[in-house]
Amino acid sequence: MTNQPHQLEIRNLHASVGDQPILKGINLTVPRGELHAVMGPNGNGKSTLAKVIVGDPEYTVTEGEVLVDGVNILEMEPDERARLGVFLAFQYPVEIPGVTIANFLRLAMQARKAEGEEVSFTEFYGKLQSALKTLEWDESIVERYLNEGFSGGEKKRNEILQMLMLDPNYIIMDETDSGLDVDALKIVARGVNSMRGPNLGGLIITHYQRLLDYIVPDKVHIIVDGRVVQSGGPELAKKLDTEGYDWVKQLAVAGA
Amino acid sequence: MTQPFTEELIAQVGGPDWLRNKRRESLDLFNTLEVPTEGVEAWKYTRVDVDFSELRPHGKRERVTDISALPASVQKRLTSTDVGAYLVLDGPDVVYATELPTELREKGVIFTDLKTAVEQHADKVQQYLYSVVPAEVPDDTTIAAPGTTPSKSPDPSEGKFSALAAALWTNGAFVYVPRGVEVELPLGSFRVMSEAGTYTATRTLVVAEENAQVTFIDEQDSEDLPGTYAIGAVELVIKDGARLRYVSIQNWGKGVTHIQRQRGDVGRDATLNSLVVTMGGTLSRTEMQSYLRGQGSDSEMLALYFANEDQHFDHYTLQHHAAPHAHSDLLYKGVNADQSVGVFSGMIKVDLGAQKTDAYQKHRTLMLSSEAQNYSVPQLEINANDVRCSHGSTTGPVNQEALFFLRSRGIHKELAEKMLVTAFLEDVLSRVPLQSVVKYIEGIIAQKVGAA
Secondary structure, eight states: TTTSEEEEEEEEEEEETTTEEEEEEEEEEEEETTTEEOOOOTTTHHHHHHHHHTTTOOOOEEEEEEEETTTEOOOOOOOHHHHHTTEEEEOOOOOEEEHHHHHHHHHHHHHTSOTTTTOOHHHHHHHHHHHHHHTTTTTGGGEEETTOOHHHHHHHHHHHHHHHOOOOEEEEEETTTTTHHHHHHHHHHHHHHOOSSSTOOEEOOOSSSGGGGGGSSEEEEETTTTEEEEEOOOOOOOOHHOOOOOHHHHHHHHOO | OOOOOOOOHHHHHHHOHHHHHHHHHHHHHHHOOOOOOOTGGGGOOOOOOOOOGEEEEOOOOOOOSSSSSSOOOHHHHTOOEEEEEEEEOOOOOEEEEOOHHHHHHHHOEEEEEEEHHHHHSHHHHHHHHTSSSOOOOOOOOOOEEEOOOOOOOOGGGGGGGHHHHHHHBOOEEEEEEEETOOOOOOOEEEEOOTTTEEEEEEEEEEEEOTOOEEEEEEEEEOOOOTTTEEEEEEEEEOTTTTTEEEEEEOOTTTTTEEEEEEEEEEOTOOEEEEEEEEOOOSSEEEEEEEOOTTOEEEEEEEEEEEOTOOOOEEEEEEEESTOOOOOOOEEEEEEEEEEEEEEEEEEEEEEEOOOOOOEEEEEEEEEOOOOEEEEEEEEEEESSSSEEEEEEEEESSSHHHHHHHHHHTTTHHHHHHHHHHHHHHHHHHHOOOOOOHHHHHHHHHHHHHOOO
């Protein structure tokens, strides 16, 4: 495996929900160390891409590959993919009454350990303290049930908390910015930026430029009708912000 | 029909004349009744296939003076309980007991076994014994408007096992809290059995006088005991303004059939909080009934159970609103794994005069196996016209979205499912402010979930 490139590579990915094809041949490569923005009009496959990568059973892959450090993960169970270092920050995180955040985080960390190896208290608590500080969150939050009664902003912050605790290699942020006020947006961005470095790659899926003011992407890709129709630098996001999506929709028509 | 239970048994269990007479009447009733058949609505999904002539009473065990002489499981349990005083029963009788703290005794609180109470507190026992759970099935026929059809009366056979418990009870707990006295620490009874192929009949009586407050915890635990029957009656008297919290935790071993009627008579502005936990035994029928006699009375009825392998758990509940402005809120949550069977029959009854009744009933079941069965029968009988009543029942597998979420964090499927099952039941415990008992119940849940 040592010769394999450290990157997330999506090759000719086709996926559908039921009989409805949504992804129609996505090609993307994100090396570790880079964060790429994925933009595009709503309903064109951005969130589907995120969910297919992490193995949501609602979606069926009909063609193509998703390679994590050279390994095709499409045959793997969702939990195997996660243990490989892939992390999705959900657009709509679920509420699970009865499971405390602390217990959940501990078990998720434990799942990454080799058999017989325990998550030590110091490891857990040290990480937790530092993550909570970054997110400006009081420790008492981890005694609460997972997302139960949380506001939209708190749920997103909780996604970033999990991200910080689990040290992924590849993150996929699915419209994490939607519904956040600017203060919450800054906190979320601070969390992500604190992880940036040569070991972290990922996709920032968003409809708006806003988040990208705080998390500046290395590249920007635009998805329309299940395909990447344009890629470029951060300036592409700014162009979308000022000119809207009409011109990229034309690109899709031209490409089809 | 054979009549294997004879007068001789009365002689063995004894008591003063009034009690012996009562026992005799009850035995006569028992001998005339059939075991409820499937034609009886309240027993439609549960068959008790018992040959009484094969049963003998559970042997009597010696009283011990030291905890170290108790069965290991009881010793273990006693190290982690925070009850203020307790009784330990092995089979028919008490084998160990602790005393109430002096200050409570000085305030007139009584906590002893029922047999002793019959001798030492005859007036109180005679006043209340059989008043809430008599030998026969309580007649909860609703009071309806003139000219309308009242509800169906219970079938006499529903009194078969309560008649047995009335006739042949050997012992149990007796709690009496005088007017206005609040007992902080819970009181408890730990029951074990240790002889297969036998029956045990027990009876518990708790009386909370006006504005009194007390918590009573009723635990049952044993090794596997094939062909063994535990028949019980629990009578809860909650006078005006009093508050009683009653918890029963059934964790018998395999082979035990558990049949217990638990009923509270709730006075004006009084509150009964009940929690029923069913984990053990092979066949379990636990009735929890709240008779809301007084205006403004309140009953919270919680339960959780986990049935696996061939376990059959039947929970029958009654929220009988006999007075206006009373409130009742029921939440029963259960898990059915393997080939287990779950039955829930929940009855809300509102009498003609019980205006402004506020009654809720929710039963939720988690099905972990396609071979498991669940019968959920919520029923409403409303005779007043200004009430709020709702009932609902849901059945399904673990939440797939939640399962995917946990797995997406790297947690293995099997563990993620167990977390969700535990969380499902935990939800009920979050409403019970009894730390040490909750911890004990969590331990039993973990064991069961782990084995599933």
